[in-house]
Amino acid sequence: MNEILRIIQSRFSCRSFSDRAPSDAELLAIASAGLAAPSGMNRQPWFLSVVKNRALISEMEQEGLLAIAAGEGLSIYKTLAARWGKLFFDAPCMIMIAVKEADYPKGAHLIDLGIVAQNIVLAAASLGIDNMHCGLAAFCFAGGKSAEFKTRLGFPEGYEPGYAVLLGYAKETRTPHAANPGKMTVIE
Numbered sequence: 656m657n658e659i660l661r662i663i664q665s666r667f668s669c670r671s672f673s674d675r676a677p678s679d680a681e682l683l684a685i686a687s688a689g690l691a692a693p694s695g696m697n698r699q700p701w702f703l704s705v706v707k708n709r710a711l712i713s714e715m716e717q718e719g720l721l722a723i724a725a726g727e728g729l730s731i732y733k734t735l736a737a738r739w740g741k742l743f744f745d746a747p748c749m750i751m752i753a754v755k756e757a758d759y760p761k762g763a764h765l766i767d768l769g770i771v772a773q774n775i776v777l778a779a780a781s782l783g784i785d786n787m788h789c790g791l792a793a794f795c796f797a798g799g800k801s802a803e804f805k806t807r808l809g810f811p812e813g814y815e816p817g818y819a820v821l822l823g824y825a826k827e828t829r830t831p832h833a834a835n836p837g838k839m840t841v842i843e
């Protein structure tokens with residue numbers, strides 16, 4: 656198995672980060688891997704904010720938890736938030752991703768977003784930096800502080816943030832989910 660395949664198979668979602676933060680050089684390398692992602696029609700509809708400010712991360716987490724608790728019809732999110740009581744699991748830093756909606760085809764910007772996020776995850780894992788995809792980060796922008804957070808994160812006008820990759824070092828490692836070979840077929 657080559658190095659990329661090994662990293663893909665061994666990566667796991669970290670939900671318990673220690674205090675130790677990746678270096679600036681590592682964060683730059685990881686964010687650059689995100690920016691190297693392919694995108695539909697090469698539109699590169701993203702903007703990344705590398706957030707090292709722990710007070711801001713904590714403030715966003717509180718806001719996100721409040722938004723989840725206040726939401727109607729969000730029982731699955733409430734369950735998740737209640738189970739852990741956290742959104743960001745004490746991660747010392749994160750990359751928050753914002754995207755601009757593409758006019759065509761519908762939803763293409765979200766596919767691009769996913770590819771950027773996975774590039775970030777795999778780049779981090781290749782450097783021995785633990786990580787987690789965080790879709791619930793969207794809730795940080797669901798309340799009254801949305802505009803303020805967008806400004807503090809440095810997002811240009813027109814970009815909508817709502818997806819984060821948490822980065823740091825695990826207090827305890829986990830095994831990734833078991834891949835299901837029944838989810839594919841080979842047609843000869």
Ligand SMILES: Cc1cc2nc3c(=O)[nH]c(=O)nc-3n(C[C@H](O)[C@H](O)[C@H](O)COP(=O)(O)O)c2cc1C
Pocket residue numbers: 666667668669670787788789790791792830831832
């Ligand atoms: C698009 C996406 C969004 C996710 N959002 C969250 C999240 O907000 N909170 C969380 O704890 N895990 C989140 N995860 C992690 C998944 O729960 C995790 O990948 C899955 O349970 C499989 O576990 P593994 O990554 O350890 O193999 C997300 C994963 C993906 C791909």
